[in-house]
Amino acid sequence: MDELLSKIRNCTHCEEHLLLGPRPIVAAHPASKIAIIGQAPGTKVHQTGVPWDDPSGRQLRKWLGVTDEQFYDEQLFALIPMGFCYPGKGKSGDLPPRSECAPLWHESLVKQMPSLKLIILIGQYAQNYYLGNTMKRNLTETVKHYQEYLPDYFVLPHPSPRNRFWLSKNPWFEEEVLSDLREKVSGTLDY
Template sequence: MSRHDAVTPLLADIRACRLCAVHLPEGPRPVVQASASSRLLIVGQAPGRKVHASGIPFDDVSGNRLRTWLAIDRDTFYDAQRIALVPMGFCFPGSSRNGDLPPRPECAPTWHPRLLPLLTRVKLTLAIGQYAQAGILGTRCGPTLTDTVQDWRAHLAQGVLPLPHPSPRNQAWLKRNPWFELELLPVLREQVAQLLRA
């Protein structure tokens, strides 16, 4: 079976996954977007409550900010032929008083090793937030998210660009780190524009 033939049934398997059902307060609803031709891979953390309700990745305020960072519109963002959206946890993990819970630990080890190798045309991976950075970069992560993102040039040379989560909760981080918008975002937009033109 070719990678083109393999992606579609695998996505169906992911969307039918009930591995963590007993741990999910609102039940399973895996959210993922990908195709064998995707050139940009965006690895997020896990769907929030609004995304769980709609079934559409980044269909929330965080998604709006992310699309602004990338300088692309919704139609482009949701074109699976060009952009894959593969979180560390495919289902909404529930909430605590401090925000959403971490992605379920069973998810990425179960599905990423089967899905990511099929995305052979990916030229750039965006690792959004600390859980995605830990999953994608592993020991190459810095001691903190800020350290990891500040080292973005070294990571970009390896095809990965670490980003903070675009959640409104991170507004204070963005104010403390003006270099992110001044230095990193222009390079991010240029890289994405080049990929999507290719």
């Protein structure tokens, strides 16, 4: 695992496409029980090198019902983005994650985590990649039918503060899905 993580962290595969340069962000351990597969680091995470070290990460930890210490314990959580480097700014926010990363690294990473019990797919990029044609017509419908993807995957929207409107339009998410998520995470960590 150490050799693989070193290769990922030193990857320059898409360097010419990265305005801020490559800085692959990943956290994993052979004992990781839960993998969180998100989008790509934002500018703050690019600067600090700490995955989910931003308002989205704070919201995600609330959703999961875990402390910072638990979340950043690599023996509990692997933090794997779809694109390992900050992709740059687009017209309405950050650009999509680079499409090269997941095919290059994800399978090798997951194979080196034999204790993995749950993969949490955050946002449409992770869900498209892992769920393929089993996804529903949009992210809302996929999340609404999250139980269909268990026990292997738990699907979530992105916890970005920008998604406040989505959360207000979909109160069932906080009322139903988050309690199941916390129960699943707690049970997996206690396992």
